[in-house]
Amino acid sequence: MTTGGRPARWTATARALPWLGPTLVLVAGVVFFPAGYMAWTSFRDLSQFGVDNGPAGFDNYARLLEFTALSRVLLNTVVWVVGVVVVTVVVSLGLAQFLDKAFPGRRFVRLTVIVPWAASVVMTTTVIYYGLDPFYGVLNAFLVDVGLLDQPYGFTRNAVPAFLTAMGIAVFVSLPFTTYTLLAGLQTIPDDVREAAQMDGAGPWAAYRRIILPLLRPALAVATIINIINVFNSLPILQVITGSIPGYNADTTTTLIFKFIRADRQIDTASALSIVNFLIVLAVILVYLKVVKPMRDDE
């Protein structure tokens, strides 16, 4: 029994290869190889023109630690990820709850919610950047007209307000995916459980917290973790809103990588920072695999 087992198992895997091969080649060549090459580059000394001047040891990583704005960039990154993800998830919980109830026009409202998801983030951000212009921006003018502002405010002119504005846009574009995932989670809760929750007599909020929210945990975990990765990797919003503000007061580690590549042409330093970001993403993926246990159907 054991004698024939081994070769038979290998034959089964070999038979699968032609079907899986193209995927493996593409993933190995365009995902894993560049990751390895990036790790290797992070230990090399590269000129601005990309000429490899030999090994650099940990010099590129040391340069990151000596980078004067590092603490500010790290603080920004934490504020960016935690702030955007928390607000997104909380707002989406309410939105999903609302869209789960029957009301006239629900189908239409659900469709409008996916618009920022399908639209290019660059384009969405650009129109908001224009709208918030203190001189000719219509959103700024509207806020003044309805009395929320005394005079137009330069939302995108200084690092801190611009960063907060960018966070608002990041929430806006993250809401569709999050809301849809939570909505899908709500729909897995059987009707009789919901009715029982309503008849509990403990008030709608207590019933929601005690019965609905625990059942929503898997969807909540998926939405939160995928959002953490997306928001951490987000480039276009800050690129458009704060890209023309000098200095690093509105940068996250992700936007800093692109400044190293494009403005300073420091591919070696950029590689070192990318590797740090890459390891953070891998850690989040491990949490995802551990907490969410996806692919349950396949085991």
Added chain:
Amino acid sequence: MAASVRARSPRRPLMAVAGALIALVFVLPYLIMLVGSFKSRSEILRVPPTYLPQEWVPSNYVDMWSTPETPLPYNLVSTIVISVCATLVVLAVAAPAAYYTARHRFPGRLVFLLLVLVTQMLQPTVLATGLFRQFVTLGINDTWLAMILVNSAFNLSFAVWIMHSFFAAIPRELDEAAALDGASRLQILRRVTLPLVWPGVVTAIIFTFVACWNEFAASLVILTTAENQPLSVALTKFVGQYESAWQYVFGVSIVGIVPVVILFALIEKRLVAGLTAGAVK
């Protein structure tokens, strides 16, 4: 049941109003875009601004293609070529893998699926530096080919997941019956299975196409020649200029957004399952 419906009914008009407000918030930026795309150059920069154009200028949609900031016709062609090619590659590569992993148990299957899952959570942004280095070394930096490869590799996983779940839902007996009739494996795939998994295939095609259409980070560092850049990168050149041609930016944005929103709306119900690898249905 009837009682609860009657009890809820007074709140339904209120909810419809709240729903309309939510809808307005979600489409507001795109309404500003649409209205702005019809304003004249002087009106879009007017202080204070006008909410609606005093003079509607539909000719913006013709004139915008020859704006000096960036070669927009080339940018549109780049976006289309990269998105279409990457989508075709994804389909050709993901469909066999999705089919085989749904139909056959073999050692290494779960490892393969795990690998696909991990790729889904990695994004070109975090690997942009490595991709740039790699393409420079290979001599294909600043080419469509480079971006077709990036877009296909990073969107493969969604396509594998969504098609995998459709293949897995088809009863195996159907295959076996076709096999008894003497059909080859490829014939079974084409004649029996594909028609049933068609919704999954369409979802994979649309999702991949839209993701490629909007890709920004990798294109930003890999495509340096203005003519090669997609619309997402080209449009950032207008921001931060002294007197931006916003009316053209918005015209191009409308052209770049409306088709993909319509496509996305078609697959709305199946997006979550593909993105969460079945963890949430």
